[in-house]
Amino acid sequence: MQESQHGVELRGVSRIYTRGGEGVKVFDDVDLSVNAGAFCALMGPSGSGKSTLLNLVGGLDRPDSGDVVVGDTFLSDLSESALAEWRSENVGFVFQGFNLVPVLTAFENVELPLLLTGLSKAERKEHAMHALELVDMGDRAKHRPGQLSGGQEQRVAIARAIASDPGVILADEPTGDLDFESACQVLDLMGRLHTELGKTILMVTHDPRAAERAERVIHLDKGRISESSEGTESADDGFREVKPREGEGA
Amino acid sequence: MVPFKLIWRNLLRHKLRVLLTAGSLTVAFFLLCVLQALVVSLDQGVKNASKKRLVVQSAVSLFVNLPASYQGKIETIEGVEESMKMTWFGGYYREPANMFAQFAIDADRMERIYSSVELVEGSWEEFKSSRMSCLVGKETAKKYGWSVGDRVPIVGMIYPRLDGSEWQFDIAGIYDASQEASIDDLTMYFHWEYLDEAMEAGAAGGADGIGVYSVLLSDGYSQAGVGALIDGLFENGPQRVQSTPEGEFNAQFVSMVGNVPFFVGTIGMGVLIAILLATLNTMLMSGREQTRDVGVLKALGFDGSAAFWLLLTQSLLLCGVGAGTGILLALGVEGPLQALLGSNFPGLRISSDVLAPAVLLAVAVALFAGLAPALRARRLTVIEALREEA
Structure with missing residues (x-):
């Protein structure tokens, strides 16, 4: 697995949802920059826009204005199908509710994103098993999600997220549905993804103990971003230069 | 994918x-x-019924018989090559549950009029040679385990024997009608003369006459044209007739149930x-x-x-x-x-x-x-x- 070359930048991003006929601003002209290989925790009250931010960075949602740039890619330039292809190569998702496909085994779940690569069956097997072994779930490869504990399911979900070796891992409350011990195991794993594999990680969490594992904590409230007191990076020193769009000035 | x-x-x-x-x-x-x-x-x-055959029946109803004398008159009409009597016998084998179709016919004419019918056992000559002979469809023969040479008793319901006995038929042939759209493999055909003589002798009851005539046309003649001539011939006779192309007759026969x-x-x-x-x-x-x-x-x-x-x-x-x-x-x-x-x-x-x-x-x-x-x-x-x- 390779170290991430993917920094994340939000430039003047606004996102407005329409609820009950009225527009609700989630973000209004927000800027954010995260270095490649950084481990950031996103904290804030419910409705503050944490998940929306993850969705924008993961290409699951589009801003009403502004740019989301991951690595060298301006996501707003991509069509839906190009965005799907980009996701398969660059982003791994870890969800609060694990979201494993219940009819597939752990191995088959981890193999899913690899089906979109050009790997042969043998190569897919090798990659999937490697990912499962990284999360210490190699011996549960043939188990279905219903036969696993919550912690084990989340570890399989992490294996699925890293199977295709994406640069960015987006985790939406990955410990939210877990007991303390399982949550610690998952956070250990997230830490290893950061320290050993150099992945860029954005993790939404409500749990301050989980946030402590990150090197930078970003607080969101009412569509505004405030930096963490605990983080080792600041908004300024975390800035990474992003290539301008074609036709834009440098 | x-x-x-x-x-x-x-x-x-x-x-x-x-x-x-x-x-x-x-x-x-x-x-x-x-x-x-x-x-x-x-x-x-x-669709598959012969374009060369007509069915002539009473204009009143299919259940009203035509005079036997009509056959000769029908055959005088230009375009008619040959005709065959067909009378529904309505009998069963041993028990009423074993009912199947039987027709009294002109035994010496069937081979020519229904030329697609093939005998898989027995021979036409054997069938024609004896008045008690009959032909049986292969499915019926299979159902009852009959073979050529067997004598089978049939109880007549429309034409009962007056002494209460059964009719006796000798199987002279077993036929396969898979190439003939108007005939199935379930029916028995026997000599009309056998029936007629028994009735003449007072040994059997039932209505006189012929159920229908199956008429074979000469080459180059249309069903509609010859049919109109036949119908016209008996327009003022004792019994008016209705000539129908065979296919139409088949469809009408089934449609009698709706x-x-x-x-x-x-x-x-x-x-x-x-x-x-x-x-x-x-x-x-x-x-x-x-x-x-x-x-x-x-x-x-x-x-x-x-x-x-x-x-x-x-x-x-x-x-x-x-x-x-x-x-x-x-x-x-x-x-x-x-x-x-x-x-x-x-x-x-x-x-x-x-x-x-x-x-x-x-x-x-x-x-x-x-x-x-x-x-x-x-x-x-x-x-x-x-x-x-x-």
Whole structure:
């Protein structure tokens, strides 16, 4: 697995949802920059826009204005199908509710994103098993999600997220549905993804103990971003230069 | 493209529900095939009937006999090559439950008028040589274990023997009428003279005369033209006649029980609509249950068309298995169906005329039931899909 070359930048991003006929601003002209290989925790009250931010960075949602740039890619330039292809190569998702496909085994779940690569069956097997072994779930490869504990399911979900070796891992409350011990195991794993594999990680969490594992904590409230007191990076020193769009000035 | 095992396992997610839906499809397509086979059989009775034969019957009713003297007069008409008496005998073998069709005919003429009928046992000469001889269709011979040389007792209901005894017939031939659209393999043909002489001698009761005449036309003459001449000949006679092309006669004969194609078509349509709604319901439920999976797949990088085919392929598989089993079942019971209904529906077969529409209907049901959930899956965004409760 390779170290991430993917920094994340939000430039003047606004996102407005329409609820009950009225527009609700989630973000209004927000800027954010995260270095490649950084481990950031996103904290804030419910409705503050944490998940929306993850969705924008993961290409699951589009801003009403502004740019989301991951690595060298301006996501707003991509069509839906190009965005799907980009996701398969660059982003791994870890969800609060694990979201494993219940009819597939752990191995088959981890193999899913690899089906979109050009790997042969043998190569897919090798990659999937490697990912499962990284999360210490190699011996549960043939188990279905219903036969696993919550912690084990989340570890399989992490294996699925890293199977295709994406640069960015987006985790939406990955410990939210877990007991303390399982949550610690998952956070250990997230830490290893950061320290050993150099992945860029954005993790939404409500749990301050989980946030402590990150090197930078970003607080969101009412569509505004405030930096963490605990983080080792600041908004300024975390800035990474992003290539301008074609036709834009440098 | 999503892996086949994901499609298949999602289809079997609720085994009982899938089993019940597939079972309903099986029953429905079995029925549709059988009903379609009945309609096709009727159509083919008309289409494949000889263009060279007419059936002459009483203009009053099929149940009113014509004078025997009409045969000679019919044969004087230009365009008539030959004619054959055919009188419905209405008997059974030993027990009333063993009823099958018997006709008293001109034994020496049948070979020429129904030249497609082939004897698989015995010979025409043997049949013609003795008045007690008869020909039996191969299915009836098989059913009762008869073979050439057997003497079979038949109880006459329309023409009973007055001493209460049974009629005796010697089997001189067993025929195969698979190349003859107007004759099935279930009937017995015997000498009209045998019947006539018994009645003349006072040994048997029943109505005098001839049920119908089967008339063979000479080459180059039309059924309508010769039919009009025959009808005109007896216009002012003691018994007016009605000449009908053989195919039309076959269709009318079956339609005496009602408008069979309409009746059968209505039942078929009802069955089809019911199974359409049942399959749609199953696929809609299935689509709802897989909403999260669709969200996950899209988040991982699968596009909308993968989600679309995930659902549509399940519908195609469900209908393929269910309808396919029904179609195979229908093919499997073709023989028993012919034995059961062949006398009223000659040429009853699960042919390509039945199979092709059945396969097309199965695909149509699959598309109808699968398109709505498949289109929804394609349209759903990841966020919407993952938000939805499983």
